Amino acid sequence: MISPDLKDLFQSVESAFCVPEDTEQLSFAANLLKSVDSEKIASEIKLLSDRLEFLDCSKVFGNEDPGTVCALDVDIVFNKDHLGVEKRDPYQWKDQSLLKSEKIMKVILVHSKSLRVVETKLRVYKEYEMLFRSKTLQLQHEYEDFDEIAKKSANAKVSLFQRIIHSLLESIPSKKLANIVSKAAEHSFTQFNFRDICYNEFIIDREDVGTVYNNSYICRFFLTVRRIKRRLVRSALRKICKLLGFKICKDIMLDIEFAMGTMHMSEDQRQLRIDISDTFIETLTFEITSFLISLYDPIDSASFPAGSFFEYLFNSVDVNSSTWRRKVAEETYMMVSKHQEDIVRKLLLLVEHMCKKTTEDIKYVSRSLQKWKEKTECMDMVELVSIWEKREAMKNLSGLGSHKSVLNLIAGLKNDNQILKVFLSIDDQDAITFIKNHPEIPKETTVEFVVVKSYKEQRDQAKTKNYHIEKNVREILSKTIKNQGERIYAKHSCVVGLGIGNMDCNGQITPCIIIYCLDKDLVPFGEEPLPKTLEGFHCDIREDFIMFGACFDCHEIAHPNPGCCIGLPSNGIGSAGFLAKTNESGLETSGFLTAAHVAAENWTDLYYNKVLLSELEIDQYNYEIVHCPLLPNDNSSQIIGKVRESYCGNWGPEDIGIDAAFVQNYDQDKAAYRELQPADESELDYGDQLIVLKRGGTTGKTFGRLLDGSHSPCVNPRLDDVAWRLGGFYFFDGCFAVEDISGPFFNLGDSGSGVFLTENENPTKPLGIAFAKLDNEPITFVCRIDQVAKAFKLRLYETVETMEI
Incomplete structure (x- = not known):
């Protein structure tokens, strides 16, 4: 069970994985992140908003992804004067490799009946204190929201991805780029490539012209030949540049893959296969093609001197002949070869800029993930235990049992102040003085006293007006109390009863669940504030005492x-x-x-x-x-x-x-x-x-x-009842x-x-x-x-x- 706020956080995780908008398409960060399973990890975290899966401990083989959770179930039972801890499956605890693994998150899942969550968890912690030195061993009660476990699972997944991102950043080449670009140019700018492209280029000039493998296409007018040549050259340059872009991109990706493979990562992560970025190729193709065409156009404009004009005027040309296309290919190749150093220089600047932009985008994602991950940080176990022990200390104040007028006490925070609230059966000044001056109560603690009214006293408080509740709504409310009753009592030690009633919600009288509690503003140590809703129904929180x-x-x-x-x-x-x-x-x-x-x-x-x-x-x-x-x-x-x-x-x-x-x-x-x-x-x-x-x-x-007929009272044990110290309570379902x-x-x-x-x-x-x-x-x-x-x-x-x- 995950809280609504945490569900919203998990649903928002995709935005943390998104790279900034790239209108110039100069970054291949999205492609790199996708290749290291960013979408898979984001999807796994989003799924946590719907369910938290616990892996069977017997099916753990050690190759599971970080954030994988397995449960070790224990029952806490009330045994006269102490709480007993019973392992449901002792065999699970014998797997030392599982218990020592820092990769798998182990959760001791606590089950109990009519016992407070905090006391049971503290009992389990003391039982297995040595094991809790591992940061991957967590403690969870079945009645709690599984927010903390889900957060830790998501946190582990994001932390893994951040480590992968760090490796990616170190793997993006910088000093090697000049060599990569130069070799790619040599590999791409060859006579064979130009000739092959020109031979196979299918030309269309208002009608199908074809390739060298089609029928002859005779042109008798020089302007037609010139137009077809321009199209052939531009197309050849575009394709040769695409080949160049593909080669550069491929070599960069291979370099990243190799660098990642040498790092200290899992086998799956070392065997990385990065898909070649279409965006990267398209950007390189467009930029270099534009540059090469700018070099070609002036040559093209001056490519027909006067003598040639009459030659083309009176001599027909077969533009599908291998002779003509080979000549065009050689001219284009010579033009590119002549400017190859300039091309490589310009291309290197572009590739360096793209790698820099990619690095910046990945760093942006890393920062976004860090901000998102900070929202999943949980309180350290040691700090949690110190809070639970504050609560235990207040229950074990020496000499408290000698004052029979003390019915109950709760300790916690109210408006960020540490409060001890004591309930008395009579105005017992001896008990009040004893508690006020008790040396075991921290000085920063404010002590409040409440004298419970005598049942024999006439009550003059106004009765709550009871509005009609439809039978079907009453039945749903009744089931809600039945479903949530013990969970509420176990999680909230100040709650003394649940009932059905009505409350004013924004001027409208609405059926609700009444929560009777000892103090609506005091949050006992180790607990959360009282719920405002239960299964979609509003909660009317009222202060009261029960005996x-x-x-x-x-x-x-x-x-x-x-x-x-x-x-x-x-x-x-x-x-x-x-x-x-x-x-x-x-x-x-x-x-x-x-x-x-x-x-x-x-x-x-x-x-x-x-x-x-x-x-x-x-x-x-x-x-x-x-x-x-x-x-x-x-x-x-x-x-x-x-x-x-x-x-x-x-x-x-x-x-x-x-x-x-x-x-x-x-x-x-x-x-x-x-x-x-x-x-x-x-x-x-x-x-x-x-x-x-x-x-x-x-x-x-x-x-x-x-x-x-659906109320549920919860009576706290007397102070002389050992159940009070151990976190017990007595609740009764389905009462009139x-x-x-x-x-x-x-x-x-x-x-x-x-x-x-x-x-x-x-x-x-x-x-x-x-x-x-x-x-x-x-x-x-x-x-x-x-x-x-x-x-x-x-x-x-x-x-x-x-x-x-």
């Missing part, structure tokens, strides 16, 4: 109702969601759903391994859930069940985001129940005012407006987005609560599990309950006694 929910407060009962507060004994933070039943070994068991990050301590392992809890050795994970989680110095919580299934991440063939856990009740619910059918998204019309209902441990019963109506729809402690579609404010069908919310915009993210039920093989129900809300 999971948490709370402490509830009642004591053995069977929590939907919305009750539940959690792990050591960290109770969520709500009970939908009631559910499952058939396990033929025995029906009841329980409830909540969020995985609420009920399973190993939810991050589930995320990075992309497995269900049941696919692991479940006996190792005995997660008991309490109703009314522990408050400080409170031992009144009741253990009510055990986590039987959970999943956190993107599940199934469509990679739909799920954050859910099924808790089996220890005390099985024997109450009468009614099975519920999950909502079918195909029945939803987001253009309507779809009102949904949620029951949560913190906010209780709340209503919201369903906006869309619900907007607050009159008050908060979702607050701390509501994670895991069930969300229903409604009719007349009464619940109708289960929609999903609420698990996260933005901080600035009043939007809650809900994972799809139909996918949860399918993944966990559950049936949803409600008890008949508690059907009314």
Whole structure:
């Protein structure tokens, strides 16, 4: 994938190979450049705008052109407390000749899931640091634009051509020209050549006259003979000059070929074959012919003295006879021989001028290519790594983990100034003072602090007006988010979510992709600015923060109702969601759903391994859930069940985001129940005012407006999560987005609560599990309950006694 700007640069490369306009046709530079494959190289560079081909390493034989690229694939995997590097094909790495080759560009192509690009590339660099001493070993992540690799490939091709140009310039003869011209004149100005040309010249004088091999053509009037002779001589001079021009051009080209063959170049380049320049020949022919005709015309005017006049008047002449044509040939040859030194002198000046002009034109092309090549220069690997290490250093500030109020931080450049932006859960002056005075933070760094709003605070910001989006456009936007989501999160560490919306583009309301980010102007170290468009759609960039929910407060009962507060004994933070039943070994068991990050301590392992809890050795994970989680110095919580299934991440063939856990009740619910059918998204019309209902441990019963089913939240790890230091992130594809109506729809402690579609404010069908919310915009993210039920093989129900809300 190549950026539009780079595509334009590659498409413009032909202009850099063009010689200046030559109205006098005194240069044969274009012909020389063509002979050394200028058109081929320009074409190869232009092709880079469409595709960058990677050669199979097993098919590298060492005779490839510079700029050829081959890939060495590695996977970066999250392994508990470190990033592992795994070679996809270890055999490729055993070819030392390939690794040491300075001709072939080797690219370590990095593949990873839910990991930041910068952290993965830095990990690979440290793994193979010794190999990166080679200038032809590059590092690339699959999610990045391949601009840098394409630039380096083009740069290598142009550099090769510049070396060839330098050789060409050294090969163009200067001191040898006099000898070349003199020998060419001797070779061309012979009696045989003049006679052969005159014999074979087919003359036309109002009608076909012919050659010596045609019938006789008798002329009885001297003016006719004179006219035919003039035509014959001029034609002979023109052809002899063309022969001369061809000989000079050929000898110059042969001299260049020989000189190129003695230089330190590849076999193909030494075996150069330069086509003879038609332009060169035509220019020489025209200039010398004009000079020779200027010598002949005065002779021609005086070629018929009085005696001859009567001779031609009374004696007929056969202009096709070998006798007459031989006489004309000898006269012409004598005239040329008499002035041969002048001809050679004039010719040498002309050839020297043409070679000088050719040299100037080639130097012009060399300068043009240098200017073009400068646009393909890339940052040195050492400099890149130093930038990545700045980012790493900010994440590893000593003592940072002791300040629990620090939620996240990003370091980078804003308006060319080095910035460290710190996000706090509260106005923690101890943490602020600690960071401001931290000795490991460079003095030139400006530190900014942001206190994230409490979810319990009423938001008074204006809601974004939602304009209607056509269904087909919404589907395309949804696919774009699906295609680009993980790529964006991996490349841009400040992005916390993607969604569908509208924005004002030059006074027109246009469907767009919303990018939620921590700071729209700060570019983290090692990253590029946020994209302005994605697959042709404009991006509306909005600043926000995202978190999971948490709370402490509830009642004591053995069977929590939907919305009750539940959690792990050591960290109770969520709500009970939908009631559910499952058939396990033929025995029906009841329980409830909540969020995985609420009920399973190993939810991050589930995320990075992309497995269900049941696919692991479940006996190792005995997660008991309490109703009314522990408050400080409170031992009144009741253990009510055990986590039987959970999943956190993107599940199934469509990679739909799920954050859910099924808790089996220890005390099985024997109450009468009614099975519920999950909502079918195909029945939803987001253009309507779809009102949904949620029951949560913190906010209780709340209503919201369903906006869309294609949002993608991305939650950053906490600072005490090793994934934060290693560049991990947790994103969830294809989530519902619900907007607050009159008050908060979702607050701390509501994670895991069930969300229903409604009719007349009464619940109708289960929609999903609420698990996260933005901080600035009043939007809650809900994972799809139909996918949860399918993944966990559950049936949803409600008890008949508690059907009314």
